[in-house]
Structures are given as C-alpha cells and as structure tokens.
Amino acid sequence: MRVFVTGASGWIGSAVVPELIGAGHQVVGLARSDASAVALVEAGAEVRRGTLDDLDTLRDTAAESDGVIHLAFKHDIAFSGGFEDAADADRLAIDTFGEALAGSDRPFVIASGTLGLAPGRVATEQDGQASSGPAGGHWGAGPLKRLANAHATAALADRGVRSSVVRLPPTVHGDGDHGFMATAVSIAREKGVSGYIGDGANRWPAVHRSDAAHLFRLALESAPAGSTLHAIADQGVPIRAVAEVIGRQLGLPVASVSPDDAAGHFTWLAAFLAMDSPVSSAYTRELLGWQPTGPGLLDDLDKGHYFAAPSV
Numbered sequence: 001m002r003v004f005v006t007g008a009s010g011w012i013g014s015a016v017v018p019e020l021i022g023a024g025h026q027v028v029g030l031a032r033s034d035a036s037a038v039a040l041v042e043a044g045a046e047v048r049r050g051t052l053d054d055l056d057t058l059r060d061t062a063a064e065s066d067g068v069i070h071l072a073f074k075h076d077i078a079f080s081g082g083f084e085d086a087a088d089a090d091r092l093a094i095d096t097f098g099e100a101l102a103g104s105d106r107p108f109v110i111a112s113g114t115l116g117l118a119p120g121r122v123a124t125e126q127d128g129q130a131s132s133g134p135a136g137g138h139w140g141a142g143p144l145k146r147l148a149n150a151h152a153t154a155a156l157a158d159r160g161v162r163s164s165v166v167r168l169p170p171t172v173h174g175d176g177d178h179g180f181m182a183t184a185v186s187i188a189r190e191k192g193v194s195g196y197i198g199d200g201a202n203r204w205p206a207v208h209r210s211d212a213a214h215l216f217r218l219a220l221e222s223a224p225a226g227s228t229l230h231a232i233a234d235q236g237v238p239i240r241a242v243a244e245v246i247g248r249q250l251g252l253p254v255a256s257v258s259p260d261d262a263a264g265h266f267t268w269l270a271a272f273l274a275m276d277s278p279v280s281s282a283y284t285r286e287l288l289g290w291q292p293t294g295p296g297l298l299d300d301l302d303k304g305h306y307f308a309a310p311s312v
C-alpha cells in the first residue's frame with residue numbers, strides 16, 4: 001500500500017515507518033521542518049511538506065494514498081497549556097481525512113491513549129466512554145476532546161472508511177524515549193531519591209515502541225472498520241517496581257512520597273504517577289494475532305539506556 005503517515009518523524013512514527021517499509025509498503029510522510037524531511041528521506045519515505053493545519057495538503061495526500069496513519073499531535077502547544085487547541089486541531093485533521101477517504105473502504109488509523117479509561121480496574125477495548133476520561137484540572141477539556149476525536153474516527157466506519165483507533169499506554173518505551181519514563185528518571189536524579197506515591201501499588205500499562213509500531217501496521221492491513229485496539233504489552237506494572245529499578249540504576253534510595261507532597265515532588269507528572277490504570281489487550285491479540293516481542297517495561301529500564309549521563 002501507499003501509506004500517508006502524519007507524525008512520521010516522531011517517537012512512534014519513526015518506528016512505524018521502517019515497520020511499514022519492511023513489510024513492502026510505500027510511505028509518504030508529513031514533515032513540517034527540514035530536519036523532519038531529512039529524517040524521513042533517510043528512512044526511505046517520500047516527503048510531503050506541510051503542517052497539521054494545511055488541510056488541503058492532508059486531504060489531497062490522503063486522497064492519493066491507499067491508507068492513512070495519523071500520529072501527529074501538537075504536543076508542543078498541548079504541554080504548554082494548549083491541550084484543548086491541540087485537540088481541536090487534531091479534530092480538524094481527522095475530519096479532513098474522513099472526508100478524503102469517505103466511501104473508499106480504505107484504512108485510516110489514529111493514535112489515542114488509555115489513561116483514565118477505567119481507573120482501578122483492568123480496562124478493555126470495550127471501555128472508553130467520554131465521561132470517564134481524565135477531564136478538568138491541569139489539562140482542561142483537552143483530554144475529553146481527544147476521546148471525542150477517537151469516537152469520531154471510529155464512527156467513520158459508517159461512512160465507508162476502514163477506520164481504527166490504536167490506544168497507547170502512557171509509556172511507549174525504548175531507547176531514545178523522552179516521555180514519561182525519561183521524565184521520572186530525571187526527577188529522581190534531580191531529587192536524589194527515586195520516589196513513588198503512597199504505597200506505589202498503582203499500576204501502569206506499557207508497550208515497547210517496536211511492538212506498538214507492529215500493531216499500527218496490523219491495524220492498517222486488517223483491522224475491521226470502527227475497531228478500537230490496545231497496544232498493551234504489560235497490563236499493569238506497579239509504579240513502586242518502576243521506582244525500584246530507577247533507584248537501582250541511578251544508585252539512589254527508593255522512597256514513598258505522600259499524596260499531599262506528590263505535586264511538589266513530581267510536578268505535572270504527579271497526576272499521572274498516582275493513577276491506577278491497568279489495561280488489557282486480549283481482544284486486540286485475538287483479533288489481529290498481535291503478539292508483543294519487545295522487552296517489558298522493567299526489563300527495558302534495566303537495559304540501562306534511560307540512565308546515560310544527562311547532557312549539559
């Protein structure tokens with residue numbers, strides 16, 4: 001297939017591109033900068049220059065493609081207080097892809113998240129009511145809008161699009177990760193202690209980047225229209241176990257931080273670190289035959305690549 005990939009130069013996209021090319025697909029990647037364009041060419045992709053706001057480019061490139069994987073998200077503005085604006089831009093892009101692909105039965109795959117789906121119990125692919133999302137607080141209405149974007153994508157099945165939503169856990173780990181795990185490591189280093197909140201029994205799901213990339217390819221190739229998939233390898237790793245590996249790797253003590261002190265200690269990460277969000281992928285594995293083969297989160301942390309000395 002000729003596949004249009006947005007966010008092709010990002011953390012997950014840069015694993016999805018070789019996964020697709022390795023399976024014989026052609027990739028056209030959206031690039032908003034020279035650096036991203038160069039990275040895509042080096043990965044063997046064709047480049048379409050533009051941003052998420054260039055809706056004509058999105059529409060035309062999708063119309064010329066056999067399928068679309070949409071991974072771009074304005075994390076830069078989302079993490080500086082503009083989550084809602086980022087979710088709005090995401091919706092415009094999704095609606096544009098929906099128009100371009102309507103009636104074609106071609107695949108359209110987007111990335112979404114699992115956090116807050118079913119706090120305190122194991123969430124399945126069938127969970128995901130908009131009202132259960134992590135709304136309000138620091139992130140405003142953005143997370144609920146993102147959930148609504150996932151619902152809008154799944155609903156494109158009714159308009160002749162083979163749409164699917166791949167929900168990712170909060171940690172898609174691997175060598176080069178700059179996300180939540182890398183942040184937890186840098187907070188431990190800065191504080192001189194590897195902390196967890198309360199008893200640390202709360203669980204986080206996780207997946208290695210290579211396994212997530214593989215699932216995006218399977219979704220493109222064969223997910224049924226309107227399906228929701230879980231890229232989950234570790235159903236739920238206790239946060240205390242994560243803190244223990246970080247402490248051992250950095251040679252730091254491991255300690256509980258009281259819930260009252262968590263925001264001061266972990267800043268914005270505290271709200272996430274406190275969540276108990278185990279997630280199952282049994283349905284996804286059964287449906288698509290997806291079988292994660294990469295290291296689990298604790299083994300990956302123990303490989304040491306998260307702990308190279310920080311650059312100054």
Ligand SMILES: NC(=O)c1ccc[n+]([C@@H]2O[C@H](COP(=O)([O-])OP(=O)(O)OC[C@H]3O[C@@H](n4cnc5c(N)ncnc54)[C@H](OP(=O)(O)O)[C@@H]3O)[C@@H](O)[C@H]2O)c1
Pocket residue numbers: 006007008009010011012013030031032033036050051052053070071072073074075111112113114168169170171172179
């Ligand atoms: N990583 C995770 O653990 C995780 C968890 C849950 C959900 N997700 C979702 O999975 C998707 C991929 O995440 P990721 O970790 O790969 O993100 P990432 O590393 O931040 O990559 C984001 C990609 O989007 C592109 N992008 C950002 N703003 C853009 C704009 N205005 N126009 C065009 N392209 C733009 C970036 O381009 P540049 O390369 O030019 O910056 C980059 O290619 C996102 O939707 C994310 O929210 C990720």
